[in-house]
Each structure stands twice: as C-alpha cells, then as structure tokens.
Amino acid sequence: MREATIRTDHGEAETAARIAAALRPDNTEEMSTTTDGATVETRIERQTTGGLAATVDDYVVNLAVAADLATADRDTHE
Structure with a gap:
C-alpha cells in the first residue's frame, strides 16, 4: 500500500472547514479529509505508486x- 498525507493551512478554521466540505464529496474510499483549526489534512492510500x-x-x-x-x-470585500 502506498500512502500520502497532504496538509494545507488556510489561515482560519472557518475557511478550512469550507474547503474540507467542498473536497469530501470527491474523496474515494481510499481517502479521508479532516480539519484541525485552520489546517485541512487529507490522507490518501492506493495500491500502486502510479x-x-x-x-x-x-x-x-x-x-x-x-x-x-x-x-x-x-477577496472581493477587502
């Protein structure tokens, strides 16, 4: 099994939650997306490197x- 964890910081917990919510519907069974404060973390597992x-x-x-x-x-309100 190959795996990757991708963590991205989005500055605010509310922004991270919106991003995670938008990403989750596209997750496959081998993926999980969570938030921790302003951070979105997605873990991906696949059988092959490709x-x-x-x-x-x-x-x-x-x-x-x-x-x-x-x-x-x-961005449009700043």
Missing part, C-alpha cells in the same frame, strides 16, 4: 479550486 500519483494530482487540482472559491467572497 495510482497514488494520479489521485494526489487530482486532489491538488480540486484543492486549488476549493481554496479559490472559499476565499473568493473575502
């Missing part, structure tokens, strides 16, 4: 979109 790399790549794209959307409203 499968792990592909899943991490997909996750990072989804994370970037979720983070952009979670902070878009705040």
Whole structure:
C-alpha cells in the first residue's frame, strides 16, 4: 500500500472547514479529509505508486479550486 498525507493551512478554521466540505464529496474510499483549526489534512492510500500519483494530482487540482472559491467572497470585500 502506498500512502500520502497532504496538509494545507488556510489561515482560519472557518475557511478550512469550507474547503474540507467542498473536497469530501470527491474523496474515494481510499481517502479521508479532516480539519484541525485552520489546517485541512487529507490522507490518501492506493495500491500502486502510479495510482497514488494520479489521485494526489487530482486532489491538488480540486484543492486549488476549493481554496479559490472559499476565499473568493473575502477577496472581493477587502
């Protein structure tokens, strides 16, 4: 089994919660997403290195979109 843990800090617990909520529907059975304060943590397990790399790549794209959307409203009001 191959595994990766990705932790990202989003500055505020509320932002991290919104990002995690946006990510969870795309999680497969081999993935889990949690929050700890302002940090989002996703653990990914896959049988092969190639499968792990592909899943991490997909996750990072989804994370970037979720983070952009979670902070878009705040950015327009600053």
